[in-house]
Amino acid sequence: xxxxxxxxxxxxxxxxxxxxxxxxxxxxxxxxxxxxxxxxxxxxxxxxxxxxxxxxxxxxxxxxxxxxxxxxxxxxxxxxxxxxxxxxxxxxxxxxxxxxxxxxxxxxxxxxxxxxxxxxxxxxxxxxxxxxxxxxxxxxxxxxxxxxxxxxxxxxxxxxxxxxxxxxxxxxxxxxxxxxxxxxxxxxxxxxxxxxxxxxxxxxxxxxxxxxxxxxxx
Numbered sequence: 001x002x003x004x005x006x007x008x009x010x011x012x013x014x015x016x017x018x019x020x021x022x023x024x025x026x027x028x029x030x031x032x033x034x035x036x037x038x039x040x041x042x043x044x045x046x047x048x049x050x051x052x053x054x055x056x057x058x059x060x061x062x063x064x065x066x067x068x069x070x071x072x073x074x075x076x077x078x079x080x081x082x083x084x085x086x087x088x089x090x091x092x093x094x095x096x097x098x099x100x101x102x103x104x105x106x107x108x109x110x111x112x113x114x115x116x117x118x119x120x121x122x123x124x125x126x127x128x129x130x131x132x133x134x135x136x137x138x139x140x141x142x143x144x145x146x147x148x149x150x151x152x153x154x155x156x157x158x159x160x161x162x163x164x165x166x167x168x169x170x171x172x173x174x175x176x177x178x179x180x181x182x183x184x185x186x187x188x189x190x191x192x193x194x195x196x197x198x199x200x201x202x203x204x205x206x207x208x209x210x211x212x213x214x215x216x217x218x
Contacts, residue, residue, distance in 0.1 A: 001036060001037070001038045002036065002037045002038065002074055003037070003038050003039075003040045003070065003071055003072045003074070004032060004037050004038070004039055004040065004072060004074035004075060004076050004105070005039070005040060005041050005042070005043060005061055005064070005065070005072055005074070005075050005076070006025065006028040006029075006032075006039050006041070006042040006043065006075075006076050006077070007042075007043050007045075007057070007058065007061060007075055007076070007077050007082065007083070008020075008021050008024045008025060008028075008042060008043070008044040008045065008057075008077075008078070008082065009024075009044075009045040009055075009057075009058075009082045009083075010024075010045075010046060021044055021046070023078070024077075024078040024082065025042060027078040027107040027108065028042075028076045028077070028078060028107050030107065031076060031105070031107035032076060037074065037076070039076070040070055040072050041064075041070075041072075043057040043058065043060060043061040044057055045057040045058055046206055056207070056209045061075070062096070065097075065100060065102050066100055073101055073102050073103060074102070074103045074104075074105065075097070075102060075103070075104050075105070076105045076106075076107060077104070077105070077106055077107070078106070078107050078108060079106055079107075079108050079109060080106050080109055083104070091125070162203060162215070162216040165203060166203070166216075169195075169200055169216065170216055170217065172200070173191060173195070173213060173216055173217060174217065176191050176194065177191060177217070187210070188210035188211075188213040188214050189209075189210040191208075191210075191213050192207075192208035192209050192210050192212065192213045193208075195208040195213070196208050
């Protein structure tokens with residue numbers, strides 16, 4: 001039986017608390033069952049955009065695929081835009097999969113998403129372009145809504161930084177990051193592991209990663 005990893009992604013906090021993960025996982029498991037595929041592990045990225053930054057589950061899955069410790073060479077997603085909405089990012093990930101001999105299957109859009117057949121490639125790129133357009137328009141609409149709110153109320157609060165919301169956490173990270181005289185400076189990854197062990201929360205309630213530690217200092 002073919003083994004596969006499942007990859008899930010939801011971008012908004014509301015989707016994390018909604019049925020996004022459940023819907024995606026059911027679609028993946030249904031496709032696997034109907035096609036004689038065993039889901040070895042599910043990798044969920046919660047509350048992250050379709051960009052490449054700060055996607056720990058995707059990074060972990062790719063490392064596991066490249067190490068091939070479990071003989072898994074297939075990834076199933078609910079839809080192609082769960083891999084990425086941005087067309088360039090989508091094609092970059094797909095090219096990486098192809099170079100490592102990894103198959104990518106969409107439970108809704110079908111198998112052979114990595115096929116170089118001109119028609120298949122065109123369909124894949126059209127799907128990516130549509131997802132990219134939807135993402136861009138969403139960003140533009142949110143910007144218009146913020147500007148209208150600002151015009152009406154005289155202000156519009158944006159996303160607050162760690163410095164504003166959790167200054168003590170930032171101070172603690174800076175202390176951990178400070179280089180001791182006789183030892184190496186702690187890496188962002190080690191600091192993230194320490195913050196997670198100590199139960200210090202991030203702004204979005206997810207686990208600390210090297211990228212969120214870096215973001216907290218800027």
